[in-house]
Amino acid sequence: MGRAFVYVILGGGVAAGYAAHEFVKRGVSHGELCIISEEPVAPYERPALSKGYLLPEDPARLPAFHCCVGTNEERLTPKWYKEHGIELVLGTRVKSADVRRKTLLTATGETITYKILIVATGARALKLEEFGVSGSDADGVCYLRDLADANRLVNVMQSSSGGNAVVIGGGYIGMECAASLVINNINVTMVFPEAHCMARLFTPKIASYYEEFYKSKGVQFVKGTVLTSFDFDSDQKVTAVNLRDGTKLPADMVIVGIGIRPNTSLFEGQLTLEKGGIKVNGRMQSSNNSVYAVGDVATFPVKIFSETRRLEHVDFARKAARHAVAAIMEPEKTTEFDYLPFFYSRVFTLSWQFYGDNTGDVVHFGDFSGNRFGAYWVNKGQVVGSFLEGGTKEEYEAIAKITRLKPAIEDLVDLEKQGLGFALTLSRIPEPSEEAVVVSSGSASTLVVEKPLYAWHATAGVILAASIAAFAYWYGRRRRRW
Numbered sequence: 001m002g003r004a005f006v007y008v009i010l011g012g013g014v015a016a017g018y019a020a021h022e023f024v025k026r027g028v029s030h031g032e033l034c035i036i037s038e039e040p041v042a043p044y045e046r047p048a049l050s051k052g053y054l055l056p057e058d059p060a061r062l063p064a065f066h067c068c069v070g071t072n073e074e075r076l077t078p079k080w081y082k083e084h085g086i087e088l089v090l091g092t093r094v095k096s097a098d099v100r101r102k103t104l105l106t107a108t109g110e111t112i113t114y115k116i117l118i119v120a121t122g123a124r125a126l127k128l129e130e131f132g133v134s135g136s137d138a139d140g141v142c143y144l145r146d147l148a149d150a151n152r153l154v155n156v157m158q159s160s161s162g163g164n165a166v167v168i169g170g171g172y173i174g175m176e177c178a179a180s181l182v183i184n185n186i187n188v189t190m191v192f193p194e195a196h197c198m199a200r201l202f203t204p205k206i207a208s209y210y211e212e213f214y215k216s217k218g219v220q221f222v223k224g225t226v227l228t229s230f231d232f233d234s235d236q237k238v239t240a241v242n243l244r245d246g247t248k249l250p251a252d253m254v255i256v257g258i259g260i261r262p263n264t265s266l267f268e269g270q271l272t273l274e275k276g277g278i279k280v281n282g283r284m285q286s287s288n289n290s291v292y293a294v295g296d297v298a299t300f301p302v303k304i305f306s307e308t309r310r311l312e313h314v315d316f317a318r319k320a321a322r323h324a325v326a327a328i329m330e331p332e333k334t335t336e337f338d339y340l341p342f343f344y345s346r347v348f349t350l351s352w353q354f355y356g357d358n359t360g361d362v363v364h365f366g367d368f369s370g371n372r373f374g375a376y377w378v379n380k381g382q383v384v385g386s387f388l389e390g391g392t393k394e395e396y397e398a399i400a401k402i403t404r405l406k407p408a409i410e411d412l413v414d415l416e417k418q419g420l421g422f423a424l425t426l427s428r429i430p431e432p433s434e435e436a437v438v439v440s441s442g443s444a445s446t447l448v449v450e451k452p453l454y455a456w457h458a459t460a461g462v463i464l465a466a467s468i469a470a471f472a473y474w475y476g477r478r479r480r481r482w
């Protein structure tokens, strides 16, 4: 038994949904495209599972958050796939792949053949057993990766109202779940081995703001230690967690958010893997010309930082998926993927965005006693990363834009003084027109860019130079006025 398609997307998550949308925009014909997913539902916006899905009142439920509502585009319901002649093979796990023969074998015994394959298998949650602790399947112990996990979590949460929860892990899953538990009237203790929450991204100062905010909502933190075992009642329901430092925490429920592992196993030994993911080029194409990889499973060249990375963020999954489809459908018109890493989270009334890289010196700015503050990361004299809590749309766009520009910074103290104003001012410098651009940098040399050499973004180096010179000019005048 078998079917053949021109294009097959393996995996039915965020990247699959955005890839399907792009295929349709670029004129895929009926019957050419198939999506195979282990999940029983059409692709949806996974971040909703730790946010709107867990709300006690008016929670988000499908079909409300099918892709591509996350970017305010049309909602791709099962009817949409049908209308566009896209085959959705749901509730079906692919158990082996043969990239030489271009075939996938499903757990139901069907062989599906492709000409082009997009691997969008995402990642799975790391289990406690991988760290030598048993009990993941016990009653009251929850993970959160897919809709089935979310449904289980909602049931456990509802039966634990007024009780105690322990959240294992201080990353974004732990932080978002802890906030949702509090909103559901559950007492929360967070446990993680690091010195502060969101240790991979937050500075101690930023983390301290969020931890204090969480404490004001009743959340307790136990840091610098890990879970070693659970206590259960006679029904094998969790009653407590035991920590390495000897603490015992009573628990009606436990949420485990200790990281993920990309789903690459089908392709091990067949495609080149790097940094835990399937290595792709700037067209999202793997070491086999007929196989593309996108989303959490892909290790791709981050042009702006001249290195390869694997990102576990939704914005990347969406954009990489669209880029892969563009490269497949219109190869001659598609340039190399040029992506600025971006990550966001929303908890309680708080909301932050981060762009770029968190390496080098950190310059904090803003009001850490209020609700709008941020940080720049300056590496080798250039801004490489920006973080902002409580920004407006314009402010987030500004930090994104200047992070991409990587402006040179000579004086960190000045940067701190200017704070968000630095990004806002630099981002407002008009994009170069097609006419000659003449920028004076005061006593320094005059920069003339002749027309019309480039499009915005296409020759970032020239634009960067012009922007920096213009900023230097503005800044010089501003300083003089002060």
Ligand SMILES: Cc1cc2nc3c(=O)[nH]c(=O)nc-3n(C[C@H](O)[C@H](O)[C@H](O)COP(=O)(O)OP(=O)(O)OC[C@H]3O[C@@H](n4cnc5c(N)ncnc54)[C@H](O)[C@@H]3O)c2cc1C
Pocket: 010, 011, 012, 013, 014, 015, 016, 036, 037, 038, 039, 045, 046, 047, 048, 049, 050, 092, 093, 094, 095, 120, 121, 122, 123, 144, 145, 146, 173, 263, 266, 294, 295, 296, 297, 311, 312, 313, 314, 315, 317, 342, 343, 344, 345, 346
């Ligand atoms: C609860 C939660 C909250 C999140 N919140 C945020 C956030 O606030 N901000 C942010 O930037 N990112 C967030 N993320 C991360 C973001 O959702 C992921 O980066 C994104 O979903 C990756 O998309 P993907 O398509 O690569 O993988 P996924 O969306 O995980 O989809 C993978 C799909 O492949 C299927 N699959 C895997 N193996 C097989 C197989 N062998 N056969 C068939 N099907 C298979 C899976 O069942 C799944 O449907 C969150 C993630 C989770 C879990």
